[in-house]
Structures are given as structure tokens and as C-alpha cells.
Amino acid sequence: MSSPDFPVIAQPLNVQALKATCSACSMHQLCLPMGLEDADMARLDQIIGRRRRLVRDERLYAMDEPFHNLYAVRFGHFKTYQVNAAGDSQITGFQMAGELLGMDAISGDRHHCDAVALEDSEVCEIPFARLEELFGQVPALLRHFHRIMSQEITREQNVMLLLGNMRAEQRFAVFLVNLSSRYAARGYSPTRFQLRMSREDIGNYLGLTIESISRLLSRFKKTGLVEVDKREIVLLEPARLKAMAAGTAQCSPMA
Amino acid sequence: MSSPDFPVIAQPLNVQALKATCSACSMHQLCLPMGLEDADMARLDQIIGRRRRLVRDERLYAMDEPFHNLYAVRFGHFKTYQVNAAGDSQITGFQMAGELLGMDAISGDRHHCDAVALEDSEVCEIPFARLEELFGQVPALLRHFHRIMSQEITREQNVMLLLGNMRAEQRFAVFLVNLSSRYAARGYSPTRFQLRMSREDIGNYLGLTIESISRLLSRFKKTGLVEVDKREIVLLEPARLKAMAAGTAQCSPMA
């Protein structure tokens, strides 16, 4: 063979990849360093740990593991889910690039849920103890961190409203509109994207069965609301979908 | 009349009541100042704003109002709820003494929900801007604040699991067990307490109708699980109720 005999040395890019820098990251407008001045961002860079790659279905952390790091998604997608004593599990969120994972672990010093990669993905490790030290020195970082935690609280409140008050059709519309706007914020098409999660995951998240999700997709397709091919979805009538999400329209006319 | 003619001067206690002090508050073991040393607690005392009394059904804040203060419940009970564009509302939590209100407003500088007193109640106003200043000087306070926010995130995740995965009976059992343990933490009876909220509020919170709550109460009563008189409830079989909440027992035997 003509390839080198020293693979470790032969891959300097991997070594570089172990160290993340926020300044060079395309997500820094959405992520933890949002709005920081260059000097402050550099200080944040100094504490950021290694990057970590995960393959599809690999677990980033598990419930009850001791808490050391927050994680910022660099690319790829994750799901977080809780399992209770009876074995029921509930997906509590899907996270994409620029979003923060692990905040629910702060209160108990242990992770409160599992986080699993939905596809090959990469995260930045953020040692929380060092982040706390930095809070005293970079007030803007602290303020933004509070906003992120608060945003997570409001996000979950929105899910509570969805689960507590909405019918299946509306839940699914809300789900699609939410993905759409998050992709838009990242510069991707708001009307054409891949569903990174299985139908089963969607159903679990929305408090519905996989069969219900399947039926909803079929109905949405039939009424010309969306086009679906495997996990690729095209929103053909975003306005009508938004109206459904808001509760001011329905897919199937009322009886 | 023999009472003084100068009521303002004659009621020095009211003047004192305008100024709250954590050190003198019976809730300081559960509330924001938890675990602070005396000196740090004194500093927190200095920024705490006035106390505010609310009568039953009075609103503490409303959605979209500008955010200035967090509130710590001194006594009484509150509910927080969200209303969406279509007018659907969802109660996102019931708060009691020692619990913090308003954290969801940090991210948007506006309140994200309404907070209403369920009975005559009192809160401490905590000016958030001043609290932020204090974070830099009292690291223990900052750490505890993060724990409180994180705890709110995990609480909401638990509600998501409840709304997404549990049947009516289990939801209601979880609700009662949760109230029970919170009262226990405050030194009250874990088996005998008042439901401060209406059946309608309970139903809204649990994603059920008022009729369902009423039927559940009747069923729980009939099987000897609880005793109910108006809003006074006695948990007759806490162990069985906990088993139901955990999903390992059922009120009515399976068919």
C-alpha cells in the first residue's frame, strides 16, 4: 500500500478539529456567543472544549450521568428524550445547529434526559464550570445565557400548549411551521427540507402515534398542502399551513 | 371614637411591610436566597423591591407587558397561563410560596404569559436589572439562580411527558402527588390540603376537560383513594396514588 504507515500523524486536520473556535464558526450569530465583541468571543474560545463527532443514533449523554458540559450543536440534528419509571418515553425537543443542549442538567448536577444524534453530527463541548467562571468577567455572555435558558422555558411552554390544547392536525402543522422557520433562520429553504427524525419520533414528540402521523401526512398530501417523498418534504402552501398552526384554518373541512 | 386620628402614622407595620427582607422570610430555605451566607443575603435584601399584595383573581402581570421584575411568592398561590392567537389558553404552572415567577420573560424583555393570584397572595418584587448586577458580586446567588431556571426546564419537561404520554387517570394522580410533595416540603400535610384552583384550571393544566376532572375525582372517591369535600382533599392511600402516578397501578382494574 502507498498510504502512510502513521495514520495519527497523517491526519493533522483531526487534531485541529479537536479545538473549536466560536469566531470561525458559522453558527456564532445564533449560538451562545451571539452578540459578543471579538475580545469576549476570544475568551469564550479559550474555555470551549474539544469538538465531538457523533454518528447517527449515537448518544451524546444519558439520563443520570454526571453533568460537566453543555453542548452546542455545530452541525447535524439531535433529539432529547425523557424516560420515566414505567418506561414511557417522551421526546422533549429536536435540536439543530447553533442550539444548546444540556441546560436541564444544571439543577441536579446530572443529566435529566438522553440526547441522541439523529444523523452524523458534531457538537462543541462547553465545560460548565469554566463557563460559570467566565460569567463574572463577561456580563454580556451571562445575559445571553439567561436569554437562552429563558427561551428554552418559553419553547417548552409552547409545547405544553400544543400538547394540552391542540388536535392532531394542528399539532402537526405547528411542528412543520416551527421547523420551517428554524431552517429559514439558518439560511435554508423554509419550504423544502428533510425531516431528520422518523415518523415515530415525530409522533412521540407530538403526543400522537406513528399511525396518526402517517395519516396526517397522507391527508396533507391529498389536499395539496405538502409534497412528501420519504423524509423530504415540500411545503406547497405555507400560508395555509401557518393558518392551520394558528388554529384559523383546517385541512379537512368541518363536518 | 378612641382610636387615633392619624391612621397613617398609627400603622407603622404597613410601612415596614413595603420592604421585604429575605433573612426574616420563612421561605428563604426554598426561595432565591437558598444557601446564601448572611452577608450575601443582606446584599440580596438591599435590592429586593416592595412587597405586593394581590387579591384573588388579580393579575400580577400580563403577556406582552415589559419585563422588569421577577416575583417570589411569599404566600398564596398563582397560576400562569398562555393564550395563543386562536384564543386557546394553557395553564403552564401553579406556583406556591417560595417559587419564582417571570423567568420566561427574560428572553424577550416581555412577559410571555399571564400570572394570576388564585387567592389573596403576596409576592416580593425582584428588579431583574439589579439582580443581574448582584450576580457579578455574589457567585453563589448566580449559581442558585441557574439551578432554579434549570429546575423550571425540567419541571416543564415532566409536564410534557405527562401531556404526551399519560392517560387521564395517571395525569391526575401525578398532579395530586406533585402537590402533596410540594406541601410536604413546606411543612404542611402531604395528605390533606386545599385545592386552590378550580376544577376547570386543573383540567386546563392537565389537558383535560372539567367534566373529566370531575369524573376522575368521583372515581378516586369511590375506590377509596381520596376523600373530597369541595376543594379540601385527603389522600387516603398515598402509596397507591404514587403507584398510579408512576404508571404501575390503575384505579379501575384493566378490562
Add this chain to the structure above:
DNA sequence: CGCGGAATTGAAAATACTCAAAATTAGTGG
């Protein structure tokens, strides 16, 4: 090409909802 997981579709069943009416409780004013 065939295996296996994922997704779709159909039919029957269950859970909780809606609507309606009655009973109870709380609030108000005399």
C-alpha cells in the same frame, strides 16, 4: 434478490369530549 425496519392503510375499539341538565356552592345584598 431477499431480508428487515419503517411507513402506510384499514377496521374496530377505547378514551375523552361535547352537549345537556341537575345539583351544589359561593357571592351579594337586603
Add this chain to the structure above:
DNA sequence: CCACTAATTTTGAGTATTTTCAATTCCGCG
């Protein structure tokens, strides 16, 4: 303090939505 009214709660009957169970179908992958 009582009576009256309004609000809340309970109960019943019928219904709707979603689930469950079962049978295919589709698709990726070896």
C-alpha cells in the same frame, strides 16, 4: 343572618378523535 342569584361542579348520554391491532407495502441494504 338569610335569601336569592350566579357560578361551579357533578352526572348522564351520545359522539368524535385518536388509538390499537393487523395486514400490507415500501425501501434501503447486504
